[in-house]
Amino acid sequence: MGLGRYIRAAARSAGVVLVLGAGTGVADATHTGLGDTPRPIIVAQLGPVGNAENAVGTLIVRRADGRVDQLRGKGSLALYEGDECRTERASRAYIKLADGTQVAMNEETTFVIRSRTERAKGATRIFKMLGGEMWMKTQGPKSIEVETPVATAAIKGTEFNLQVLPDGKTVLTVIEGLVEFGTPFGTCPIPASSQSFGERGKRCTRPAKVDPAAATSWISGVVTQ
């Protein structure tokens, strides 16, 4: 078994996919003596990202291959990279990621589960949020980002609520910890018990003090832990 194949097999057993850089043994690769040792980077988990554990109403999951699964009430629906999760009107859902992070979806919310991989930093979980409202609570520092049409929230180990309005305007409420909130016009740290707005064509607003409980009252009855 060649070294590249061995690494790929080992990665599969560990539940990861590899991108191999220079010198991977690919047939058409020429050699220059530069970096001919395979250097894998993790690009995505092959196994489930987490499980949907509760749905008040219906959680609709569209897989990367186009198939659709649903969860109604309590249960365990495995979620994978590339899945699009959607709640309709009067539906809410609760998801627990493999690393213990808790996610709740309010009604009329849609996001896609993706990831970025960097050789130096490893994998970052990305929720590409198309609309609606989500709550998230991590267990310690995590590499998680939430993209909205106008802004990105990078989580530093925290609890927060993010709402995307129909015009893309994004409302971030940090309950605990710190979130790095950015638009294409600038990035700013948002501390606990504060709120910031992201709007197309503008910097995110300065953090303003708020009562975080008001922003998360909707998670009652759907978060099971």
Place this chain on the structure above:
Amino acid sequence: MPSRLRRHVLWLMLAGLFTGCATAPPAPPPNVQNRIYIANESGNSVSVIDANTLEALKTIPLALKGAHDMALTRDGRTLFVSNLLSGELAVLDTGTYTVTATLPTGNRCHSIALTNDEKQVWVVNIGENNVSIIDVARLRVLGTIPSVGKLPGHIRFSKDGRFAYITSQEDGQLTVIDTSNHQIIKTIAVGKLPHFILPSPDGRYLWGGATGERHVYVIDMTTNTRVKTIDVGPKPQHIAFGVRGMFGPFAYVAVEDANEVVVIDARPNELKVVDRIAVGAKPSGVSASPEGGRVYVSLQGSDELAVIDTGTHRVINKVSVGLKPVGIAVSH
């Protein structure tokens, strides 16, 4: 020599050795000058060619599908590659030929451009009719610009950075975006299936090809109006600017269904076809060497890179690359 003195001498010698190691100059970064990069769309890879010797240096597998367009940083050390089928951007360290990061942008990410300050990469997602804006330092998608046109094609910035231009293939128009607020300020009809665009060397004009027709068009970027349409032949693709000794600039247009590169005198008071160069099957991507003396053409019909000498307008070499070569980037 007393043993204590010998120990002292030994310690001094060792200290000298370590001091010498600590002050040794760091190894210089690998040379990345004078290189040609070709995105192989069906090969899912990037070919690297030495521009001086035209030798193949490396084929970099991307582990993503549909390598299409590229943007190279000014220092030549970081190459961004859009992967049309995967909808992901690959980030390459050109010094080590390695993929250092991959990130999702949008459905069928098509073309890419670095902002003039190189702080952001704008990626056109043809499957979502939008543009993803990526922070280069953090590799985060910071936001999107929606509804930039149906089936958006290529993107380029004006030389002052105030405007972004995006072709809209289904609409047959060019969309102009104010980069200070991301608002669409104008659309310009340019013909069926407009694809590639490129500012002229002086930064005043934007040149583009309408692949659904036979012409290239020239936009005056100071007024955002079309000033000329030039018939070149069926399916004009990418464009590059070169010079012929004292003369120029000339626009070199890959005309895919004619298997030619058509040469246009690009001086504003001329704008006429002056030569046609047979290059091989299905020319697509075109780029010029920094000084403008060589024009590189990707040939999708034979998986080669053709090299044109602008002084003689002859094809002086062809180099094998990967399957279905498209975009070309050249380092200084």
